[in-house]
Amino acid sequence: MKEIKLKSFDGYKYIDGGVCAAFGFRAGGVYAGIKKSPKSDGNDSDIKHKNDLGMIQSDVVCNTAAVYTQNKVKGAPILVTRANLEATGGKARAVIVNSKNANTCNADGEQKAEKMCELTAKMLGCEPQEVVVASTGVIGEILPIEPIEKAMPMLVMSLCVSNNDAAAEAIMTTDTFPKQNAVEFIVGGKVCHLGGMSKGSGMINPNMATTLNFLTTDCAVSVEMLQKALNETVDKTYNCLSIDGDQSTNDMAVLMSSGMAKNEEIASDGADFEAFKQALYIVMMNLTRMLAIDGEGATKLIECNVSGAESEKDARAIAKSVISSSLVKTAIFGEDANWGRILCAIGYADAEFDIKKMFVSISSESGEITVCENGSGVAFSEEKAAEILAQEEIIINISLGNGSGKASAWGCDLTYDYVKINGEYRT
Amino acid sequence: MKEIKLKSFDGYKYIDGGVCAAFGFRAGGVYAGIKKSPKSDGNDSDIKHKNDLGMIQSDVVCNTAAVYTQNKVKGAPILVTRANLEATGGKARAVIVNSKNANTCNADGEQKAEKMCELTAKMLGCEPQEVVVASTGVIGEILPIEPIEKAMPMLVMSLCVSNNDAAAEAIMTTDTFPKQNAVEFIVGGKVCHLGGMSKGSGMINPNMATTLNFLTTDCAVSVEMLQKALNETVDKTYNCLSIDGDQSTNDMAVLMSSGMAKNEEIASDGADFEAFKQALYIVMMNLTRMLAIDGEGATKLIECNVSGAESEKDARAIAKSVISSSLVKTAIFGEDANWGRILCAIGYADAEFDIKKMFVSISSESGEITVCENGSGVAFSEEKAAEILAQEEIIINISLGNGSGKASAWGCDLTYDYVKINGEYRT
Numbered sequence: 001m002k003e004i005k006l007k008s009f010d011g012y013k014y015i016d017g018g019v020c021a022a023f024g025f026r027a028g029g030v031y032a033g034i035k036k037s038p039k040s041d042g043n044d045s046d047i048k049h050k051n052d053l054g055m056i057q058s059d060v061v062c063n064t065a066a067v068y069t070q071n072k073v074k075g076a077p078i079l080v081t082r083a084n085l086e087a088t089g090g091k092a093r094a095v096i097v098n099s100k101n102a103n104t105c106n107a108d109g110e111q112k113a114e115k116m117c118e119l120t121a122k123m124l125g126c127e128p129q130e131v132v133v134a135s136t137g138v139i140g141e142i143l144p145i146e147p148i149e150k151a152m153p154m155l156v157m158s159l160c161v162s163n164n165d166a167a168a169e170a171i172m173t174t175d176t177f178p179k180q181n182a183v184e185f186i187v188g189g190k191v192c193h194l195g196g197m198s199k200g201s202g203m204i205n206p207n208m209a210t211t212l213n214f215l216t217t218d219c220a221v222s223v224e225m226l227q228k229a230l231n232e233t234v235d236k237t238y239n240c241l242s243i244d245g246d247q248s249t250n251d252m253a254v255l256m257s258s259g260m261a262k263n264e265e266i267a268s269d270g271a272d273f274e275a276f277k278q279a280l281y282i283v284m285m286n287l288t289r290m291l292a293i294d295g296e297g298a299t300k301l302i303e304c305n306v307s308g309a310e311s312e313k314d315a316r317a318i319a320k321s322v323i324s325s326s327l328v329k330t331a332i333f334g335e336d337a338n339w340g341r342i343l344c345a346i347g348y349a350d351a352e353f354d355i356k357k358m359f360v361s362i363s364s365e366s367g368e369i370t371v372c373e374n375g376s377g378v379a380f381s382e383e384k385a386a387e388i389l390a391q392e393e394i395i396i397n398i399s400l401g402n403g404s405g406k407a408s409a410w411g412c413d414l415t416y417d418y419v420k421i422n423g424e425y426r427t
Numbered sequence: 428m429k430e431i432k433l434k435s436f437d438g439y440k441y442i443d444g445g446v447c448a449a450f451g452f453r454a455g456g457v458y459a460g461i462k463k464s465p466k467s468d469g470n471d472s473d474i475k476h477k478n479d480l481g482m483i484q485s486d487v488v489c490n491t492a493a494v495y496t497q498n499k500v501k502g503a504p505i506l507v508t509r510a511n512l513e514a515t516g517g518k519a520r521a522v523i524v525n526s527k528n529a530n531t532c533n534a535d536g537e538q539k540a541e542k543m544c545e546l547t548a549k550m551l552g553c554e555p556q557e558v559v560v561a562s563t564g565v566i567g568e569i570l571p572i573e574p575i576e577k578a579m580p581m582l583v584m585s586l587c588v589s590n591n592d593a594a595a596e597a598i599m600t601t602d603t604f605p606k607q608n609a610v611e612f613i614v615g616g617k618v619c620h621l622g623g624m625s626k627g628s629g630m631i632n633p634n635m636a637t638t639l640n641f642l643t644t645d646c647a648v649s650v651e652m653l654q655k656a657l658n659e660t661v662d663k664t665y666n667c668l669s670i671d672g673d674q675s676t677n678d679m680a681v682l683m684s685s686g687m688a689k690n691e692e693i694a695s696d697g698a699d700f701e702a703f704k705q706a707l708y709i710v711m712m713n714l715t716r717m718l719a720i721d722g723e724g725a726t727k728l729i730e731c732n733v734s735g736a737e738s739e740k741d742a743r744a745i746a747k748s749v750i751s752s753s754l755v756k757t758a759i760f761g762e763d764a765n766w767g768r769i770l771c772a773i774g775y776a777d778a779e780f781d782i783k784k785m786f787v788s789i790s791s792e793s794g795e796i797t798v799c800e801n802g803s804g805v806a807f808s809e810e811k812a813a814e815i816l817a818q819e820e821i822i823i824n825i826s827l828g829n830g831s832g833k834a835s836a837w838g839c840d841l842t843y844d845y846v847k848i849n850g851e852y853r854t
Contacts, residue, residue, distance in 0.1 A: 107803040249774055339567060347498035372532065
């Protein structure tokens with residue numbers, strides 16, 4: 001299992017539990033058999049039974065915020081979840097989510113997504129509109145509802161043990177490890193918790209809530225401020241991630257607050273809101289880095305830090321452009337300090353800069369080398385470069401000297417295995 | 428050598444000769460040794476001596492049009508060529524071009540590019556400003572001028588045999604074959620010729636004049652109308668090509684007219700201009716398809732034809748989005764009819780459409796299958812799909828049912844060899 005190095009933040013403590021770390025939430029996951037092996041003739045004992053159906057449930061009605069993919073081809077679960085949260089004014093009790101089938105581009109897609117909400121509501125004793133539904137997997141194959149219906153009692157039973165690991169496994173597709181993170185922090189003198197889980201490995205591009213992301217907290221926050229915190233943090237985390245430039249039809253990030261930490265509800269800007277937003281940033285930033293290092297076929301995490309831009313927007317455009325470049329990604333895979341490709345990717349970003357003021361360095365645990373000063377190449381030790389690039393986390397630092405705008409973006413290298421995974425995915 | 432199938436056009440005849448097909452032009456290429464093998468200690472007899480320095484020369488001063496990369500990091504040759512053509516009002520006598528070194532991001536880049544113009548002008552007896560200079564290769568390595576200076580007499584001698592093949596080889600980098608095309612046509616009762624050569628295999632993305640492209644004609648056209656024809660045709664050809672989404676720092680397309688066909692100079696819109704533009708389209712479209720099939724590591728040419736869009740702009744955005752998708756590209760490599768990825772790429776294109784009216788089919792020499800009707804999947808024979816996808820030229824047809832806008836774009840599959848070529852390029 002690939003691991004990221006967790007950075008420390010004053011006042012925030014990493015804890016276990018993922019989406020179950022906050023008071024009031026349970027989670028579970030089971031193997032429902034949503035996609036049978038086409039070769040097994042009903043006998044699929046040869047398949048590894050990875051969980052493919054997950055649930056998050058709250059004891060109380062939660063204030064809930066969500067962001068969705070900007071892809072104009074939207075999965076049916078996106079349409080149904082959006083309608084549900086609009087109907088309830090941002091209140092939810094549960095999440096039902098499956099992998100192995102995206103339930104997208106099917107004539108009966110919305111009907112099936114609504115059915116998943118109904119089945120969940122019936123088991124949990126809530127309204128179907130209080131259910132968030134999500135699907136991930138192959139596009140354009142009819143979603144079989146029978147295995148989901150059959151698995152529902154087992155799924156609800158799995159909630160009893162606060163099974164966040166089982167839920168995190170259930171949402172995986174080509175992911176090689178489950179992605180969870182959680183922190184403990186103080187708001188208004190009360191101990192609060194915030195945790196989350198993510199899935200995603202391919203079809204990931206920075207444009208609103210890439211991948212599936214579920215976040216829970218017991219910190220009391222109004223629906224409006226939850227949505228504000230989620231929007232602002234998505235821009236700095238998930239939207240700064242690119243694996244392959246393909247933006248999914250089914251992306252969604254959902255943030256639920258049970259309010260069970262008993263702090264005074266955060267209903268406006270201020271110190272409490274900032275403290276809460278920082279917790280959200282830490283968890284989402286770490287999940288983003290986990291998504292990056294687990295990009296399809298990836299062997300390395302690439303982080304690009306841009307400073308000295310005219311604006312944060314410009315800094316972000318440049319950072320994203322660099323980590324999205326196929327040529328930068330293959331160079332990092334080949335452990336080749338081919339910095340000309342970094343400058344090329346900076347050059348086609350939608351941002352202003354003065355090439356004559358640009359500095360670029362490459363760093364990792366093994367040290368740092370400057371490769372470009374004032375827009376021109378500088379001599380560096382190829383030996384030192386090779387040492388730096390042999391590490392798993394590679395950092396590209398760009399200083400523009402134009403202002404105070406800064407931003408980070410995360411991606412991964414492009415490898416033979418990306419081609420292998422995606423050349424053979426459906427079959 | 429990979430080959431594209433040439434489509435026929437009434438009134439236009441394919442001819443040999445590339446950039447030498449038109450009256451008044453000569454070309455040549457030599458091995459100058461611009462990049463010595465780092466391991467050879469001066470004795471580089473072990474390297475294949477691919478030509479790395481090329482020239483096009485005209486007997487007369489030519490009306491000349493050019494388009495350049497939109498990358499904000501521009502190669503020094505781009506800056507020098509643009510200044511030269513501005514100084515002369517679009518008049519040129521010759522092109523000097525090298526591969527193996529992009530002469531970009533070097534402190535002395537412009538000085539070296541100007542020196543290349545001076546050396547050329549001295550040999551040919553023209554002004555340095557009448558020379559177009561271009562470079563392609565690694566970014567950020569100092570260009571050695573000595574081998575170019577030494578090779579200049581041999582290069583000029585090589586012009587004597589109208590050596591378009593030698594010139595086409597000289598501009599190659601990771602290309603696996605030289606790219607040339609030419610046609611004969613009639614304007615104002617006079618027989619005219621137009622031919623061209625291109626290079627490029629990676630760092631290719633649709634945004635103004637990707638790759639290096641040199642086009643020559645004897646058809647008499649004013650500078651203004653030459654530029655207009657080039658701009659319009661670049662939009663429909665080179666700008667509809669993507670190999671890897673990386674837009675080069677050194678892209679340039681140059682069109683020179685010797686006027687030696689003796690037709691009345693085309694100085695305004697009308698039938699003559701349309702006939703000329705069609706010749707330009709045929710040659711540039713064929714060169715575009717050659718660039719696509721020779722994309723780094725490519726095994727297949729992908730053509731995406733979009734019709735029924737609200738506008739040509741929308742059609743082009745969708746066609747480009749599909750051929751640029753890493754997931755579509757890997758699926759085509761894997762010969763997998765994973766059409767959900769096509770719909771996903773349509774969905775994130777910057778264009779309007781109604782998903783419920785969308786039809787998608789996949790075709791090749793082996794036939795055609797419809798995979799999506801009215802935005803939902805339809806059953807198709809996997810066996811037939813496999814037959815179709817086994818061919819070298821794969822066509823994706825998208826019909827939107829919204830209007831009369833249509834466009835085509837060209838790309839290639841994403842393969843293990845793309846990763847291999849780019850993981851090891853610099854070293």
